[in-house]
Amino acid sequence: METSGHAWDAIETLLTSEALGVLSTEKKGRPYASLVAVAASDDFKHLLFATPRTTRKYGNLTANPWVALLVNNSRNLAQDIYGALSVTALGTAETLEGSDREALLEIYLKRHPHLKSFAGAPTNALVRVDVERYILVSRFQNVTEVEVVP
Amino acid sequence: MKFFLPLEEVREEDRLRVGGKAFALARLHLKGIRVPTTFCIPCEVFEAYLSRTRLRDRILLEINRKAFDQMRWEELWDVSLRVRNFFLTTPLPGEILEPLAAEVEEYCGERPFAVRSSAPGEDDEQTSFAGLHESFLNVRGADSVLKHVKLVWASLYSDAALLYRKELQLDISTSSMAVIVQELIPAERSGVFFGIDPSNSAQSVLESVYGLNQGLVDGDIEPDRWMLDRASGKILSHQKARREQYAVPDKEGVSFKDLPQDRRSSPPVNEAEIGEVWKTGREIEALAHRPQDMEWCYQEGRLVVLQSRAVTSSGFKDTDDKRPWYLSLHRSYENLNKLHDRIENQLIPEMVLDAEKMRQTRLGELSAAALAREIEKRQEITDRWNRVYWAEFIPFAHGIRLFGQLYNDAVRPEDPYEFMRLLEKTNLKSLERNRLLEELARRVQEDAALKKVLAGGEQAPPDSPFGKLLQEFVSRFGDLACQTSGAGECRQGSDAVVRLVLEYARKPSPPPQEGRSDVRELEERFLQGFSDEKKAFAKDILRLGRASYRLRDDDNIHLGRIESGLFEAVREARSRLSDPGELPEDLEKLSSLPALARDQDSSEASKKAVPPRSQAPWIQARQVVGQPAGPGIARGRARVVTRPEDLLDFKQGEVLICKAVDPNMTFVVPLAAAVVEERGGMLIHGAIIAREYGLPCVTGAPDITGLVQTGDLVTVDGFLGIVTRDAGESEME
Numbered sequence: 009m010e011t012s013g014h015a016w017d018a019i020e021t022l023l024t025s026e027a028l029g030v031l032s033t034e035k036k037g038r039p040y041a042s043l044v045a046v047a048a049s050d051d052f053k054h055l056l057f058a059t060p061r062t063t064r065k066y067g068n069l070t071a072n073p074w075v076a077l078l079v080n081n082s083r084n085l086a087q088d089i090y091g092a093l094s095v096t097a098l099g100t101a102e103t104l105e106g107s108d109r110e111a112l113l114e115i116y117l118k119r120h121p122h123l124k125s126f127a128g129a130p131t132n133a134l135v136r137v138d139v140e141r142y143i144l145v146s147r148f149q150n151v152t153e154v155e156v157v158p
Numbered sequence: 159m160k161f162f163l164p165l166e167e168v169r170e171e172d173r174l175r176v177g178g179k180a181f182a183l184a185r186l187h188l189k190g191i192r193v194p195t196t197f198c199i200p201c202e203v204f205e206a207y208l209s210r211t212r213l214r215d216r217i218l219l220e221i222n223r224k225a226f227d228q229m230r231w232e233e234l235w236d237v238s239l240r241v242r243n244f245f246l247t248t249p250l251p252g253e254i255l256e257p258l259a260a261e262v263e264e265y266c267g268e269r270p271f272a273v274r275s276s277a278p279g280e281d282d283e284q285t286s287f288a289g290l291h292e293s294f295l296n297v298r299g300a301d302s303v304l305k306h307v308k309l310v311w312a313s314l315y316s317d318a319a320l321l322y323r324k325e326l327q328l329d330i331s332t333s334s335m336a337v338i339v340q341e342l343i344p345a346e347r348s349g350v351f352f353g354i355d356p357s358n359s360a361q362s363v364l365e366s367v368y369g370l371n372q373g374l375v376d377g378d379i380e381p382d383r384w385m386l387d388r389a390s391g392k393i394l395s396h397q398k399a400r401r402e403q404y405a406v407p408d409k410e411g412v413s414f415k416d417l418p419q420d421r422r423s424s425p426p427v428n429e430a431e432i433g434e435v436w437k438t439g440r441e442i443e444a445l446a447h448r449p450q451d452m453e454w455c456y457q458e459g460r461l462v463v464l465q466s467r468a469v470t471s472s473g474f475k476d477t478d479d480k481r482p483w484y485l486s487l488h489r490s491y492e493n494l495n496k497l498h499d500r501i502e503n504q505l506i507p508e509m510v511l512d513a514e515k516m517r518q519t520r521l522g523e524l525s526a527a528a529l530a531r532e533i534e535k536r537q538e539i540t541d542r543w544n545r546v547y548w549a550e551f552i553p554f555a556h557g558i559r560l561f562g563q564l565y566n567d568a569v570r571p572e573d574p575y576e577f578m579r580l581l582e583k584t585n586l587k588s589l590e591r592n593r594l595l596e597e598l599a600r601r602v603q604e605d606a607a608l609k610k611v612l613a614g615g616e617q618a619p620p621d622s623p624f625g626k627l628l629q630e631f632v633s634r635f636g637d638l639a640c641q642t643s644g645a646g647e648c649r650q651g652s653d654a655v656v657r658l659v660l661e662y663a664r665k666p667s668p669p670p671q672e673g674r675s676d677v678r679e680l681e682e683r684f685l686q687g688f689s690d691e692k693k694a695f696a697k698d699i700l701r702l703g704r705a706s707y708r709l710r711d712d713d714n715i716h717l718g719r720i721e722s723g724l725f726e727a728v729r730e731a732r733s734r735l736s737d738p739g740e741l742p743e744d745l746e747k748l749s750s751l752p753a754l755a756r757d758q759d760s761s762e763a764s765k766k767a768v769p770p771r772s773q774a775p776w777i778q779a780r781q782v783v784g785q786p787a788g789p790g791i792a793r794g795r796a797r798v799v800t801r802p803e804d805l806l807d808f809k810q811g812e813v814l815i816c817k818a819v820d821p822n823m824t825f826v827v828p829l830a831a832a833v834v835e836e837r838g839g840m841l842i843h844g845a846i847i848a849r850e851y852g853l854p855c856v857t858g859a860p861d862i863t864g865l866v867q868t869g870d871l872v873t874v875d876g877f878l879g880i881v882t883r884d885a886g887e888s889e890m891e
Contacts, residue, residue, distance in 0.1 A: 015777055086215035087331075090222040143780065147224065149880055151781035 015144050015152040019095050022079050023048040023055070027120065029079040031057065033068035033101075040068055046079060047119035049112070053156050055097055055137040056116045058127040066133060073100040075137055090148050099139040099156075109134050159206065161254070162261035162339075163198040175200040177276030177336035179465055182446070189445060191438065192462050194272075195341040197265055201278060201334040203254060204311050210251045217241050217315060218331055223783065224838075226324055228860050232839025233785060234317040235559065243566055243574035245312035250304065262300040262339070270296045270342040270407055273306040274465070275313060277335050279328065290319040291335070295372055296342055296407040303339060309567070310337045343462055344407055345370055345455030347426040349381065351439045353449030354388060354469050361394065362386040362449075364435055366426040369404030371453055371464065372412045378492040379403055379414070382425045384432055391436035393429065401426075409691060414492065427456070434461055442466050491699065497554045498705050501713070505546060509716040512539050516723030517633065521730040526744030529731055530751055536724040537753045543720050551713045557706025558841055561699050568687025568696070575840055580680055580700060581707040582850060587715040588824045589850060591635045595655075595825060598627055599662030609663065612656055631655060635715075636722040654806050661829055664810045711843060714821035728753055779865035779883055785838050786879035787845035788855030793873045794831035796866045799823070804868075813872050817863055819844030827851055832874035834859050834881050848876075856881050 029046040032039060042065045044057035055077055059066050069075055080094030104112055113134055117124055127134060142154040168176050168184035176184070180198040187193050208214040220240055224233070250258070275291030292313035294306040313319065314335040323330050349366030365374060365381035373379030380399040387394055401422045403414045427435070435454055438461060442450045448468035455462050516536060524532060558581065565577035601624050602609050608624055611617075618625045632655060681700070688696045731748045734740050748754065797812040799805055808814070808826040816823070818837040824847045827833060833848040838858020848855035854876030862881060866872060871884035 086212075087218055087222070090219055147222070147783060148219075149781060149783045149878075151779070151882075152777065153780045154777045 015154055018093055018146065019142050019144055019154065020052060022081060022093055022095050023052060026079045026081055029055075029057075029077050031065055032076040032078070033065050033072070034074070035068040035071045040064055044077075045120050045123060046077065047116045049115060053139055053158070054112075055099075055139060056112055056134060057137075058116065058123065058132050058134050060129075060131055061133050062131070066135075069101040069135065070103075073102065075099065075101045077137055094145045096143045096145075097137060097139045098141045098143070099137045101135050101137050104134045104136050108136075112136060159202055161199060161203055161258045162265065163200055164265075165193070165196045165198065168198065172200070174278045175202060175336065177201065177278050177338075178467070179274060179276035180336055180338045181276075182466055183338070185445060186442065186463055186466065189441075191441065192460065194343050194462060194464065197339045198276065199258070199307060199337040199339065201336045203258065204335050204337075207250060207254055207311070210254070211248050213244055213248055216244055220244075221315070221320070221330060224785075224858065224860070226320075228858075230838045230858070231317065231321075232837075232842055233858050234320055236785060236838070236840050238315055238317040238320060239559075239562065239566070239574050241315040242309070242312040242563070243571075245308045246566060246570045247572065250308070255304070259300045259304060262303050266300070266303060266339065268298050270298050270344075271303060272340045272342050273297050273303060273310055274338050274340060275310045275335060276338045277314060277333070290316060290322055292316070295370065295412050296410060298410065302410070307337050307339075311335050340464075342407060343455055343457050343464070345457055345462075348374070348453070348455035348464075349427065349435070350374065351435050351450070351452045351454060352469055353439050353443050353451070355385065356469070360388055362388045362391075362436060362439065364427075364432055367399075367404060368401065368417055368421060368426050369406050369415075370412060371405075371455065373403065373405035373414060375453070376490045376493075378490050379405065382427075386432070386436055391433055391440075393432060396425070398425065409689070431456065431461070438463065439466075491560065491695075491702075494554065494557050494560060494702055494706070495698075497550060498557070498702060498709075501550060501554055501709055502705065505550065506709075506713065506716060509543060509713075509720060512543070513716065513719040513723060516720070516726075521727055526734060526740065526747055529727065529734070530747045533724070533727045533731060533751050533753050536727050540720055540724045543717055547713065547717055551709065554706055555710045555841070557702040558710070561703025561706075564696065564699050565684055569683055576680065577684075577703075578840070578849065579677055580684065581704055582846075583677075584704050584708045586708055586846075586850065587712040588821050588847065591631075591715070592825055592828050594627075594631050594634070595659060595662050596828065598624065598631065598655075598659045599665070601627070602659060602663040609660070612660055617656075628655065628659075636719055657806055658808075658825060661808065661810055665829060707846070710841075711821050711846060714843070718820075718822035724753065781883070782859045782862055782865060782881045784834070784856040784859030784862070784879045784881065785840065786876055787840050787842075787857040788833070788848040788853055788876045790832070790852065790854035790876045791874065792832040792854045792876075793871065796868055796870045796872045797830075798863050798866060798868045799826075800863055813874055814844075815862055815866055815872075816844075818842070819847065821847075827853070832856075832876065834862055834872075834874055836860065836862055 023046070027045055028043055030041050031044045032041050034040065042063075044059065044065075047056045048054070049056070057077075075098075077097045078094060079097075080092055082088035082092035082094070085091075113127060116127060116134060120127070126132065138158070139156045141156060144152045144154065146152075163172075163176065165180070165184045165187050168180060173181045176198045180196070183193050183196055208217075220237055223237075229237070249255070272293060272295045274293040277291060290313070292310055294309065297303050297306050314333055315330075320330065323333060347366060347368055348371040349364060350371070352363040355361040355363050362385075364384045364386060367374045367379050367381045374381045382399045382401075383397040385394045386392065401417055404417050405412050406415055435452075438454070439450050439452050442452060442463070446466075446468060450466045451469045452466040453464040455464060516539075519532065521529065521532070561581070562575075562577045565571075565580070566574055569576070571577075602612065605624070608618060608622075618628065620626070620629065684700070685693055685696055731751065731754055735745060735748055792813065794811050794813045795809075796815050797804070797808050799808070799814060799816040802823075805823055805826050808829055810829045811831050812829070813832045813834060814826060814830040815834045817835065819827075819833065819835055819842070821843050824843065827847045828851055830853060832854040833844050834856045835842070835844045836859060837844070839845065840857070842857060845855050845857050854874045856874055856876060856879050858879075859881050866881070866883055873882045873884070875882070
């Protein structure tokens with residue numbers, strides 16, 4: 009079991025070290041999962057990802073902004089089942105525009121500099137997830153919930 | 159892959175694959191020192207078995223279920239028991255079994271062999287794993303040899319081995335094990351030789367017994383002991399043994415026999431033989447550059463070295479970790495039998511007598527001076543029984559483990575805890591107490607007028623049937639609130655019991671108990687695993703296991719009564735201290751008693767023991783993993799018990815959550831929907847009582863009393879060992 013301090017440390021470490029996450033969106037009762045390159049804001053209250061506006065995930069999140077985003081450090085080994093950590097963020101997605109977009113795009117590209125032309129394309133959306141809660145899973149089944157104060 | 163390597167073929171470069179013991183023996187053989195005919199099954203066979211069956215992944219999942227430093231010794235034993243069962247129930251794949259069985263058959267035939275561990279790193283200059291891994295003597299035939307090879311492999315993950323590897327910072331995930339299969343020498347005399355006496359570096363120690371070494375190594379047969387001058391081998395002293403028994407190879411395994419009278423008067427080895435053993439020990443020391451811990455025997459007058467390793471001191475130095483002490487409590491069958499006899503026939507009756515004497519003393523009639531003496535006396539009695547508890551009662555609990563291991567070896571069940579069903583329902587004292595509470599509750603249920611009287615806070619007439627039964631309860635089991643350890647403030651007399659009885663009366667009638675027929679079937683299956691000659695032994699181990707299971711609980715109930723006697727006297731002294739009628743000198747006598755100060759301390763301590771709430775309330779545990787200790791699933795409001803007083807607020811249908819269930823707390827268990835405790839293990843009191851009542855139970859749930867609050871809705875999954883806290887109102891839509 010993670011103690012409170014450890015839980016937060018583990019979440020920060022995961023979100024800082026892992027580049028990819030699995031985004032879950034939903035439309036008309038049909039869930040959809042997709043892989044996205046994630047970056048966290050400095051206070052870890054927001055997660056960012058970029059996606060073309062034509063994608064299924066983007067269509068879903070404009071219909072229903074509630075999303076879940078899972079980041080984990082498994083390495084496709086048997087020991088991942090007890091050794092890997094995973095964190096699921098629950099929150100709402102919002103497409104960034106204007107100066108907000110400029111400021112957060114900088115944070116996003118600091119984490120993923122190789123995605124500069126992808127994220128900067130005019131057809132691409134930079135999406136911010138306002139996290140309401142993190143759910144950390146360690147040692148297979150230990151689950152700790154962290155509510156994020158807006 | 160070479161499956162079976164004769165000692166003669168072991169080369170310098172094979173050191174890591176054949177392990178320390180095999181390598182040392184090969185080196186002795188090469189130097190012309192006589193050793194038994196020995197074969198080695200190298201590490202790669204073990205590794206092939208683990209990877210082809212995917213057993214390594216299962217083992218590592220089991221070991222890593224919980225952080226190692228959070229595991230108590232009971233949990234380490236549970237892990238090792240489960241892992242041992244993986245080995246017992248996972249057959250060797252055909253591509254390993256067939257060639258290995260063919261070689262064992264060719265080289266060993268039906269002759270008796272010893273099967274011993276030989277782990278890499280074992281017995282080398284820096285580390286000695288003496289006694290951590292298993293050895294089996296007198297094993298015959300390929301089937302039996304291969305079964306025991308798997309058990310030796312499993313002992314790489316024995317409780318003590320897991321702990322020791324951690325201490326030595328050896329990686330459990332990459333540990334490996336070779337096995338030696340060694341001709342069993344039907345020794346006439348045998349012994350051990352320590353090249354250097356750990357307490358005096360100028361001396362060597364030689365111990366010897368008649369027959370096989372097993373009795374000496376396990377501590378069942380007292381050896382003759384000689385202290386030798388380390389440099390010259392000169393005998394400095396000889397401590398004679400009471401020579402009564404000796405170990406001999408049986409049809410399978412080893413048994414003890416009475417030593418013929420003519421041998422009892424003379425030591426097993428003479429002066430010339432002592433000199434020969436010392437000289438051989440020195441020769442090996444010169445080879446290995448370290449003083450040796452050597453096992454040896456004489457066969458037809460010739461010295462044979464069975465194994466030799468460097469003398470190492472304990473791996474656990476200057477540590478507060480008490481787990482090694484617990485793990486050193488392994489007891490042999492003979493040892494446990496003696497201990498059982500002493501506990502059942504001497505110690506428990508003495509305890510009952512002490513408690514009874516206390517009960518009969520009318521404290522209120524004693525003068526202040528006499529009360530002070532009485533408290534001192536009770537303190538001494540309590541201290542004595544606490545010492546006995548640690549020295550004798552706790553080690554006897556290993557009878558459960560001994561039976562469990564034998565059961566699993568014989569039956570190879572899928573569930574490594576199936577054996578517990580043969581131990582349950584053995585009339586624990588705490589169940590007897592709870593039955594009496596249920597009987598009191600039944601009377602309340604049937605008598606509305608009585609219920610009204612009691613619920614109104616009044617007492618039932620002492621001469622009514624209920625009043626008499628209540629008195630009987632209090633005299634047999636005392637004031638429940640006073641018995642729980644650390645109770646500083648006891649509630650008076652029978653009030654606590656009455657509150658509890660009213661709560662019991664709210665409980666629906668229990669479902670009918672499961673029949674015993676399945677237990678008889680299990681017992682039959684267990685006994686079928688033994689030859690006719692060994693059936694009596696198996697029955698006896700079952701008897702020991704049952705006694706061990708029952709006494710593990712009962713001895714705490716008796717100890718609780720003794721402690722309760724002390725608390726009562728202290729309470730009496732306290733009430734005198736606040737009595738204005740007492741003389742100043744009497745007050746001084748009483749207030750100077752250490753027991754009063756100590757009791758005050760424990761009261762303070764119990765208040766401080768309440769864990770602080772989380773500093774960050776927005777971080778909450780959702781799901782906590784412990785060990786599955788009682789099958790079933792239940793949901794209810796949590797009752798977090800951190801102080802004895804909390805028990806009396808327990809409501810029917812709540813989930814009991816505590817650091818550790820003491821047998822003196824288990825009177826609330828029949829009211830509970832499930833039991834969760836921080837202390838881990840399948841054989842701890844909470845788990846035992848929960849199973850007796852068929853309740854879901856999770857043990858070893860780290861920090862659960864801090865993570866869950868009284869009133870939280872929780873679900874206890876006793877199959878998987880998971881406690882889930884309902885997210886409640888804060889759950890997102």
